[in-house]
Amino acid sequence: MTDWIAIGRDGADISAHAMRGASLIKSTRAPDEAGALAALAFEAAQQVRIGDGAPDPLPAPVLPGAAGAALPGLVQKAPPDVIAARVRLWIAGLLARQPGWDGVVCALEDGINHWVQISAGEAVSAQSFLTPRLVSALGGTMPPAPDAIADSLSRPERLAAHLRAAEVSNRPDAISGHLIGVELAAARPYWLGQQVALIAPDGAAPGLDLALGDQGVPVELHSRESLLPEGLGALARAFGLNG
Incomplete structure (x- = not known):
């Protein structure tokens, strides 16, 4: 299974989601991206930016x-x-x-x-x-x-x-x-x-x-x-x- 992270703005905060394939492992929310990723504590080589582009x-x-x-x-x-x-x-x-x-x-x-x-x-x-x-x-x-x-x-x-x-x-x-x-x-x-x-x-x-x-x-x-x-x-x- 591919480990990956979905991350993007969620209202005034940033939400990050640890994914293993199509399964959600954990979600975090913080005022900034660094805080959301630190709280997630999930290693993944790939990120999908939600809301970019x-x-x-x-x-x-x-x-x-x-x-x-x-x-x-x-x-x-x-x-x-x-x-x-x-x-x-x-x-x-x-x-x-x-x-x-x-x-x-x-x-x-x-x-x-x-x-x-x-x-x-x-x-x-x-x-x-x-x-x-x-x-x-x-x-x-x-x-x-x-x-x-x-x-x-x-x-x-x-x-x-x-x-x-x-x-x-x-x-x-x-x-x-x-x-x-x-x-x-x-x-x-x-x-x-x-x-x-x-x-x-x-x-x-x-x-x-x-x-x-x-x-x-x-x-x-x-x-x-x-x-x-x-x-x-x-x-x-x-x-x-x-x-």
């Missing part, structure tokens, strides 16, 4: 078909978007768990919700939203108010008025609900008539899962943490590091 333009395979020294992110020209390489790994983990899966992934990544259309192992298109950042900036709370989600999903043009009413009424849960409702209204082309996989921290996507369920959308929840080992294993197979 020029992003692959959409549409693109979820994982490259040829070995490389890095796994870059994804980029889209219109509408302009950038998707981090670690999101790519989560999606690869989903496809490893459910081969042949087609549909739409909504991946929650540090203040950004990425909606990505997946077909035949490719990321076809994407639309991302800053909804979690707006919820935080405006003092919204979870779980979001279902009535607010419904109001702004059906009347997204009234968002500013809805937010003011929630503020005056001292309803922070309604602030969150209105913002989620507007996101769902804008993302309707992605989820309407599709199956949706929500990839979220600890598998929790407050409001989004229930709101999509209320629209009759088949939704499955996955934790980012559980998909990462499977994504790294898929990367090993794609890069020929599993032998």
Whole structure:
């Protein structure tokens, strides 16, 4: 089995993963690369840099078909978007768990919700939203108010008025609900008539899962943490590091 290390930025920190073929041995996280590697204490001649290199333009395979020294992110020209390489790994983990899966992934990544259309192992298109950042900036709370989600999903043009009413009424849960409702209204082309996989921290996507369920959308929840080992294993197979 090939010993190798996957390393790259993970939010504000650096994450390092000790791999033996397609199996994850250990993961560490530190403010800098030296600290992450020291904590990993794993000897390997080969590293794969997660997030290095020029992003692959959409549409693109979820994982490259040829070995490389890095796994870059994804980029889209219109509408302009950038998707981090670690999101790519989560999606690869989903496809490893459910081969042949087609549909739409909504991946929650540090203040950004990425909606990505997946077909035949490719990321076809994407639309991302800053909804979690707006919820935080405006003092919204979870779980979001279902009535607010419904109001702004059906009347997204009234968002500013809805937010003011929630503020005056001292309803922070309604602030969150209105913002989620507007996101769902804008993302309707992605989820309407599709199956949706929500990839979220600890598998929790407050409001989004229930709101999509209320629209009759088949939704499955996955934790980012559980998909990462499977994504790294898929990367090993794609890069020929599993032998």
